Amino acid sequence: MSTRVRSFSKINLGLAIGPVRGDGFHALTTMYQTLALHDVVTVSAKRAAVTAISLTTNDARVPVDGRNTAWKMVAGCLARLGMAAEVEVHIEKRLPVQGGMGAGSANAAAALLGLERELGVALGEAERLELAATVGSDVPLFLIGGAVLGVGRGELVTSLRDFAAIxxxxxxxxxxxxxxxxxxxxxxxxxxxxxxxxxxxxxxxxxxxxxxxxxxxxxxxxxxxxxxxxxxxxxxxxxxxxxxxxxxxxxxxxxxxxxxxxxxxxxxxxxxxxxxxxxxxxxxxxxxxxxxxxxxxxxxxxxxxxxxxxxxxxxxxxxxxxxxxxxxxxxxxxxxxxxxxxxxxxxxxxxxxxxxxxxxxxxxxxxxxxxxxxxxxxxxxxxxxxxxxxxxxxxxx
Ligand SMILES: C[C@@](CO)(OP(=O)(O)O)[C@H](O)COP(=O)(O)OP(=O)(O)OC[C@H]1O[C@@H](n2ccc(N)nc2=O)[C@H](O)[C@@H]1O
Ligand SMILES: Nc1ncnc2c1ncn2[C@@H]1O[C@H](COP(=O)(O)OP(=O)(O)O)[C@@H](O)[C@H]1O
Missing domain, CATH: 3.30.70.890 (GHMP kinase, C-terminal domain)
Structure with a gap:
């Protein structure tokens, strides 16, 4: 059994950069909008005595170890749940890498949702958002979708009234x-x-x-x-x-x-x-x-x-x-x-x-x-x- 998740992309309808903060990130205000273009992330997972994560992809530019955003998300989720599992993630890349479309960030959100479904568990909403923010500034938006306001370093997200598909x-x-x-x-x-x-x-x-x-x-x-x-x-x-x-x-x-x-x-x-x-x-x-x-x-x-x-x-x-x-x-x-x-x-x-x-x-x-x-x-x-x-x-x- 495995779970296939569409890992949709984003664009920024507007983006303003502010000053560098104490943590090295920039203050940012942006309006995100999700797009139908997507990668596909397939997750299979079963509980085990010891955690073992493996990751494959069709794109050589994507790291297949702990540097991968999806890997970070899976490891972070299991740690928060206090659970060990054998997890296999496959990322079918269709979106551009380093394209500004949040593809890697979306992969992380998709891996989390796939993992939760596979294990029959779910983090609380606040905990999900908090974990997502540790993986990347762009990840939390993918736990909301549609038109999203991003402030802070982009990780503080609020759903906006949606626009019809364009x-x-x-x-x-x-x-x-x-x-x-x-x-x-x-x-x-x-x-x-x-x-x-x-x-x-x-x-x-x-x-x-x-x-x-x-x-x-x-x-x-x-x-x-x-x-x-x-x-x-x-x-x-x-x-x-x-x-x-x-x-x-x-x-x-x-x-x-x-x-x-x-x-x-x-x-x-x-x-x-x-x-x-x-x-x-x-x-x-x-x-x-x-x-x-x-x-x-x-x-x-x-x-x-x-x-x-x-x-x-x-x-x-x-x-x-x-x-x-x-x-x-x-x-x-x-x-x-x-x-x-x-x-x-x-x-x-x-x-x-x-x-x-x-x-x-x-x-x-x-x-x-x-x-x-x-x-x-x-x-x-x-x-x-x-x-x-x-x-x-x-x-x-
Ligand atoms: C610029 C944006 C706009 O939506 O998108 P992309 O062009 O990457 O898609 C995002 O802020 C990208 O978010 P994300 O790709 O998750 O970045 P992170 O992993 O959090 O940060 C990567 C690096 O970018 C810089 N960074 C990121 C966000 C921010 N507000 N200030 C920064 O200075 C930092 O140098 C950080 O080490
Ligand atoms: N799951 C992933 N998919 C794509 N790139 C990833 C992933 N995990 C880590 N990376 C690294 O992040 C970099 C930028 O990722 P990407 O999300 O494609 O760009 P952007 O942040 O511009 O939208 C890549 O060059 C790659 O090395």
Whole structure:
């Protein structure tokens, strides 16, 4: 017997980096969103006198020892349960490694859920979240799914009101970006005074420089204090929360056919919530051309229109784009501003190198996928994954 778990990925709809903390991590405020693209983690486990963990994978870049996030999670869970077991984990990699899509973190969460099911035990919710945070800053979000607010170093998570599933294209450039290195690069540009750790009202201009709009301190040529930056991260977390509530009220206000609960199907015309776009080809036997209806489009447009001004941007673009200029070009192709199929929003995910675009319809998403592929960059067709679907689809047959 074994348990197969879909290990879904994430994107960061917005990400603001704050100062380095005493523990070496950076304060962070981000809005995570889970995606249907996934790895598959298979766990088999039985109780034993002594714990023995073994791990296999189809991807040579993934460590198969105690450095693996899934291994750390299994060991940590057994220690907390005071239980010994023989555990085998297989990770079928489909997601990019070092892609900024939280793949390794999601593998850890999936391994925990698979292990619990195999052994017929469960940690308490708080204990799960606490264990997840010891494995990585990005792991706790995968115990919530859907739209998630992340603060602290990204590990303090709160579920946000969900958005209906949205067609999405993920561009996978052929480079990996190391997360610690990207944070170090950010520190270097902040230290040189070229960038400011950003808050709710600052804007990145096209060339990646931070405009000093809305900050009297900066407009006057001053520098931000750590406390000031922290205040702005807090402000931004309120903005993300309110964006999600505001878009929810847009939905409720315009719902002539009844208010739809977050994460429930029915918000989008056609079969979008049922699309299985979790595989590499993005193939599905269902109709994929349905447009988002007015309801969903309004919610999205509200997020994008209000969100961009309020800080729905990713600070990592300022350090990753100058190092890999082709990524800026890939973002432009995802955006497709001059095309008939422009993105609602496009950005780098996390520290990269993956980029994503969100679209009104699957037809627009397919056109964007073709634009990116035409330039020789791999592009995957998928959709955002609301919380209900995240949990409903997690355990594979
Ligand atoms: C940047 C983000 C944004 O979602 O995603 P990715 O691009 O990796 O997917 C995450 O914060 C990544 O989370 P995760 O990959 O779990 O990182 P961790 O294992 O906790 O930390 C790896 C290293 O990144 C740096 N780090 C991470 C998080 C943080 N808030 N500050 C940091 O300085 C530290 O150098 C740390 O040693
Ligand atoms: N289960 C795992 N899957 C992938 N990478 C892992 C895993 N466990 C540890 N790693 C290490 O973590 C690094 C980054 O992991 P990954 O989650 O793919 O990137 P990102 O944090 O950018 O989303 C990899 O280079 C790899 O060495």
């Amino acid at each position: 067609p999405c294209v993920v561009a996978v450039p052929g480079v990996g970006v190391s997360t610690p290195a990207a944070f170090r690069d950010w520190d270097a540009v902040v230290a040189r005074g070229e960038r400011f750790a950003r808050g709710a009202n600052a804007h990145l201009s096209d060339d990646g420089t931070v405009a000093k709009m809305g900050h009297p301190e900066l407009e006057a040529g001053g520098t931000l204090t750590s406390a000031g930056i922290r205040d702005r991260l807090e402000e931004l977390s309120l903005v993300y929360s309110s964006l999600s509530v505001r878009t929810e009220s847009v939905k409720a206000g315009s719902a002539k056919t009844g208010v739809v609960e977050p994460g429930a199907s029915g918000i989008v015309r056609g079969d979008l919530p049922e699309w299985d776009l979790g595989n590499k080809q993005g193939s599905s036997d269902r109709d994929q051309d349905g447009m988002l209806d007015d309801l969903a489009e309004n919610a999205l447009l509200a997020l994008v229109r209000t969100g961009i001004g309020d800080g729905l941007q990713n600070d990592f673009e300022a350090v990753v784009f100058p190092q890999y200029p082709s990524l800026r070009e890939t973002k432009r192709q995802l955006m497709g501003s001059d095309s008939g199929s422009p993105a609602l929003y496009a950005a780098l995910s996390g520290s990269g190198s993956a980029l994503f675009g969100l679209y009104r319809s699957m037809a627009d998403a397919r056109a964007a996928q073709q634009r990116v592929q035409a330039s020789g960059v791999e592009a995957l067709l998928t959709a955002t994954l609301p919380r209900d679907d995240y949990w409903r689809r997690m355990f594979a047959e």
